[in-house]
Amino acid sequence: SQTIHQWPATLVQPVGSPLSLECTVEGTSNPNLYWYRQAAGRGLQLLFYSVGIGQISSEVPQNLSASRPQDRQFILSSKKLLLSDSGFYLCAWSKIGSRNEQYFGPGTRLTVT
Amino acid sequence: AQSVTQLGSHVSVSEGALVLLRCNYSSSVPPYLFWYVQYPNQGLQLLLKYTTGATLVKGINGFEAEFKKSETSFHLTKPSAHMSDAAEYFCAVRGGNTDKLIFGTGTRLQVFP
Numbered sequence: 001s002q003t004i005h006q007w008p009a010t011l012v013q014p015v016g017s018p019l020s021l022e023c024t025v026e027g028t029s030n031p032n033l034y035w036y037r038q039a040a041g042r043g044l045q046l047l048f049y050s051v052g053i054g055q056i057s058s059e060v061p062q063n064l065s066a067s068r069p070q071d072r073q074f075i076l077s078s079k080k081l082l083l084s085d086s087g088f089y090l091c092a093w094s095k096i097g098s099r100n101e102q103y104f105g106p107g108t109r110l111t112v113t
Numbered sequence: 114a115q116s117v118t119q120l121g122s123h124v125s126v127s128e129g130a131l132v133l134l135r136c137n138y139s140s141s142v143p144p145y146l147f148w149y150v151q152y153p154n155q156g157l158q159l160l161l162k163y164t165t166g167a168t169l170v171k172g173i174n175g176f177e178a179e180f181k182k183s184e185t186s187f188h189l190t191k192p193s194a195h196m197s198d199a200a201e202y203f204c205a206v207r208g209g210n211t212d213k214l215i216f217g218t219g220t221r222l223q224v225f226p
Contacts, residue, residue, distance in 0.1 A: 032212050034213075042218065043203065043216050043217060043218040043219050044157075044203065044216040046213060046214075049213060051212075088154075090156055090157070092156075092157075094212055096212065097212065098145055098207045098210065098211060098212050099145055099164040099207075100212070101147055101159045101162055102157075102159075102214055103159070104149075104156035104157040104158070105156050106155060106156050107154070107155065107156050109154065
């Protein structure tokens with residue numbers, strides 16, 4: 001069966017510090033991968049979308065970047081965090097094809113102080 | 114363009130009462146529709162989905178949804194609410210001819226004893 005991991009689970013970082021969140025998927029190959037942010041009291045905002053190694057689509061201009069160094073690894077990064085980067089970050093994967101649902105990881109709670 | 118509207122950011126019901134969470138969509142392509150549930154500080158879990166075929170879709174935990182093309186709706190129902198149903202619920206539609214999902218802003222369900 002497939003599983004998706006995210007770490008860390010929680011993170012408190014000062015403004016201006018770097019960020020690296022990691023997501024890995026097991027039990028499948030060549031998945032689509034997604035990074036979402038969920039701000040307090042708001043819905044899900046798609047940040048990045050990847051259909052393969054090194055292929056990243058950015059959905060919104062922002063202070064963040066994403067990379068996919070391996071087929072089942074997706075990394076979210078920032079060089080300098082802003083207060084507005086606080087939120088709940090969710091990684092998801094899906095099989096290729098628009099009929100397929102996305103499977104979500106447990107999330108990372110980021111607080112920028 | 115694709116979009117999802119969830120009517121009512123908060124819904125409260127008594128235990129044992131009918132649950133009805135509303136979702137209307139807009140889509141320029143045949144819609145694929147999804148309902149997810151999110152418990153506090155967790156990722157999203159798929160409840161059910163509609164792609165083609167039978168318009169009444171049954172999901173996990175006793176939930177079901179009916180696709181009504183004429184009303185552009187995909188409302189989620191459960192005949193009898195349980196305390197464990199208290200969570201946030203998200204409706205989503207596929208993002209055009211892509212594998213992306215467009216999420217609604219969510220409905221928080223409270224269940225009172």
